[in-house]
Amino acid sequence: MRWLLLLCLLSTQSVAGIAMGLDDARHLLNRAGFGASISQLELYAALAPDQAIYRLVSAPSTSQLPWPTWTTEPIESTISRIRQDIEIRRETRQINKERRIELQQWQIQNVWTTPHPLAERMVLFWHDVFFVPITAVLDPLLYAQHMRTMREHATGNYGDLLRAMMRDVALLEYYDAPRSRLSSPNARLAEALLDRFSMGDSVPRRRDYRELARALTGASMDRGTFTYRFDLDIHDPGDKNIFGRSGAFTPDEAIQLVLDHPATAENIVRRLWRHLVGPHPEAKIVDKLAKDFRRDYELQPLLVAILAHPQFWAQAQRGQLVKSPLDVLVSALKLFDQPLLNLGEVFEVASTMEMPMFDGTYPRHSGLSWIRPDLWSLRMRIMRRLSRGKEVSTEHRGLALYHWIEQGGELETAMLPTPTNEPPMHWNQSAYERLGHYLLDRQFQLK
Template sequence: MVATVSARAQVAHLLRRAGFGGRGEELDAAEKAGYEATVASLLGAPQGAADAGVAATPPPVFPVIAPPGRDVTARKQANRERAQQAAQLAGWWLTRMVRANAPLVEKRTWFWHGHWATSIQKVRSAPLMLAQNQTLRALGGGDFATLAHAMVGDPALAVWLDEIGSTKRAPNENLARELMELFTLGVGHYTESDVRAAARALTGWRLDRAGGRLLFVPAAHDDTPKTILGQTADFDSVSLVDLLVGQPASHAWVVTRMWNRWAAPGPVPAEVMARLRTAYGAGRDLTALLHALLLDPVFRGPTVVGALAKQPVEYVVGALRALGITPDDADQAILLGTLRRLGQVPFEPPNVGGWPSGDAWLTAAAAQARLDFARWAVTKGDLGAVSSAPAASRVDATARLLGLDGWSDRTRAALQEAAGRPATLVALALAAPEYAVN
């Protein structure tokens, strides 16, 4: 007998993957509207200032931190200010994820942050990281070529991958290598010779920190012919990106990256790959690709539903949204401390490959950190829907509050023992396996 996924479980899955989960009333509305209509609503929701939650969380404005020179005291003060700005930036984005009425935009931006993974720990500039974040948000649903061009010209990425100061006399290969391996083509679709030639194409850029932009210095650029992927031309950063994103391997790589993070780990089923590549098309349309992915029957089926573990940011943001908690300034240190314990702080990916996915997040240490967070969250959240329910119905009321379509028998039995203590019940539910699954 082939396993099936109920209509309610499908929309619950959709709201988790295309956002950060939904409360019971949101699941009710999605189930009533139907799966396809809900996908259309998620993709067509008002964005930018038209989203009241986004309008309520404008980006921070950071004062310029003056170069400290050699004075030790001034350097320490500058480092403290940078750390404060980094915490403010991460706290702002968490709050926007919580408050956004169109969470798919923030979820998509989070995906691209992991794809073009850049860390403030090396960039050391909140303004540059914020500018990159805004680029990912603005361009993450359009033509992948437009996004790739913007990111190759992104100052934060250039600092992160040592592109600043790469000259025709001493080309740095970091950006060229990662541009091919992680960002556009995937392993096995280029050679070391291609990397060296691409590094020459990317030479000549300097950073204007005061203006937060890259400046091109023609005298430092290698303008001689280069052979890349079998084609010879005077490639520069623009023509190099055009070459890479036009490769069939690039189309397959973008589909694979999105499938692995939005749907399931591992190879993309052949029939799914064909459908998604068709949607992506010659125009490299990222919104069309995501639309096709969310509607794909395999995405809605038993091999994908529950196939991913929630990343820490997804877990924390989803819990805050479910419990109606809008973080204030005092909460930010607790939330960032929780995420640091869990191993995922916005703007601090561990390396250029981004964060891991799947079962890597399901460790004993992570379980304790989630439980500690849950105990704090229930002191701040709205538990009225659970506490007002009869004791016999509170376990189901908790599932509804958290946007889950049910519990296993084992979890239900454990939660039922805490039914007389609503705060304890909800905290345990937040730490339960069912809530850890995305």
Template sequence: MDKLTRLQQTRYLFARAGFGATPGELNDAARKPLRKVVRQLIKDSESFTALKVVEPDENTTKRALRGLMRNGQLDRDMLRERIRMNAEKVRDLNLQWLDQMASGKGAFREKMALFWHGHFACRTMGQNPLFMQQYANTIRQNALGRFGDLLMAVSKEPAMLQFLNNQQNRKNAPNENFAREVMELFTLGRGNYSEHDIKEAARAFTGWQFTPEGQFVFRERVHDEGEKAIFSKTGAFKGEDVIAMLLENKQTARFVTGKIYRFFVNETDDKNRVEELADQFYKSGYDIAGLMESMFTSDWFYEAKNIGTHIKSPVELLVGMRHALGLTFEQPQTQIFVQRTLGQILFYPPNVAGWAGGRNWIDSSSLLFRMQLPSYVLKAAEVTVRSKEDGDVNTQLLARKGGQRFQVKANWEDFETAFYKTTDADLTDAIAAALLPFPLNTEQRTLIETQLKAAQTRPERIHALTTALMSLPEYQLC
């Protein structure tokens, strides 16, 4: 295997298992066997550091709400100010997670957590930053463990119970929303359960609630203790029993494995491979890291039909640029503008099914901004694009108008060092191999060369090449 092919394989692995790599990281990893690189990615993601922008005692409790009362009535101005402050905390949580992703530390854990954020789609209700912080840390902490542990933990998160209305799920007045989404979106997939199963499971989940301070609590007084019939089993089931039944059903392994395959490998299923992976996943007790290691070390993962088929999500695109060039934003909140303009704001999925992904990331309003983003960022160009109007009152609190300018710092020194042995004649191809899923064709090479006329020194040439290559449509793919 020649060096270029090996480098491209490594670039593909880092792009799918993380958010890309710096040229230096690629050069180092390309000298090692792929299996060893995969294991190192997993090992580097073993440790976990919690995100923290709010302390538990800062949360909006009933006592804090009483502080918003004036003359026995709720002070709406004070309430609006509290909502604004909470929205800023959620924004800060968003930016802190972006920083963690872009740092490259534990990149595989963060990429897996981003996947789970879409799978266990949840958003802040009432702009509650503590609930979202706990939810984010739960999916991050359990991202590479056992799926059963992750499923149970995220199902008991106050943010999820609130989002899916289980606080209102009580005996004699069951709310089916939570039970339905646990089956349809988290485990079995649509068509693999009956309406009767939903109704009975909803009864089992009665009593699963949370305190204003963000603690899960089982309230027996509102739990339906009666006998339920779920999946042809009968008993006085509770929520934990339903979760156990879902994990016992191999369809859960198939459904989850299929989503993982479409996200990390190819949007078009290979049903035989998915079935093989699902069988392993099920027999392993739903070992997520084991499933991913098998996937990333398989020869078929690196087949040409899979490379360059994944359209980067807005978060993947932004984080990938940041990591590759060591970018830091002098005004971090401009990254919220990027997310909103491109249609993916962390902690604000559009609905319970998460982000559709794939070709849905590309539309007439966002494509041009995607293509111009490298120039906006690296050249500090004036941004005249307006962020999307999604009709969401919550994301409007995060909105920034166009007409702004990105102020960033790039670690060009480290980036340039990776190419110090590369000749000027090979420089274009070398940088392209680090950034793009495919080698340049003649037309692309001609286009790139026309943008280098003003670059006189070698550093200027590297900067101009990098900006031009990142502005190609192929940079949107991995």
């Protein structure tokens, strides 16, 4: 594969073979993952950058946790329950409510426990791009299917992902696709396709949305099996003019036009760069990466190219991104090596901190709006609570982390993206007090 070649190329550079050390390991695992335990940090610190990147990028995006058992139930059976009498309907509503929470928590647990952190990060990244709120989808089974599809392509091929999403029943339903018909084309899906899923809102003109909406009519679903169906009866067969090209485009052809447009690759690259590297991608770099990406839309070479880019490792990028609430919580919990909070608590606390878990989108602008006065106070309050949980019990004193700190492990480097501005600590602070100290440092909120 081409990206393997890229890695080989990398290994010929001077960085190859040289262990990257703790500082770079923290940087990589905070950006491409959700923080790490000391043992993971040490493991990566001993790797050369290309080895580490290979490890992260080549990991499968399949879930390491079993899916909730009910997600394999046939969809019709649950949908048909909704058509029953009021008592069963009420019961079903309750079950669905619980199932939605189960899915949200399941995803958090995946993030928390995965050995493949970049894959999980990409799963969440695509959930943000192809945003469908979990509460807006009637049957959680449909949402589980949506999640499976997303996960399947998360580090695969963007073109395949886009095509699969444009046939995803939960997504089509949410963007009103089945109600967009020849007689009254509905631009919601077309707008989402361009603005959210592909090229961003700077390129298209109003005419493109309208014409694209016409092309997308007929993208519908079978109400019996809840699967995708192209419905010729409601499709607009006439000629459309999209991005200056004319034809009697079908939905599939329209999607291909979107994929062919250079702005699509540029936008995806830009978003991914902001997600992984820093808030201000240089146009020159984006152009170069997008040009390669557009050839086949393979994600793994793109991820390698971004993570191996000198800009990714530049000191100037360190500490430039705000950790999401989930980043903060999971990175703290991973460090402790021990379950300070249970899954339900993590979910609850993350929600209080306004972490979207399939029920909202991420803030733009490198996450600066994660930090509002009220949210900042809340964050600090939660960090204080966590820092007080630094010592869990006597038997945990045998923990690797404790020994590591006692033996002069560089805790500041392991935890903070750039050196702290805080005054140095007093002699009588124990290992775990030092841990608490850095946990409360605002640099810990950054990555």
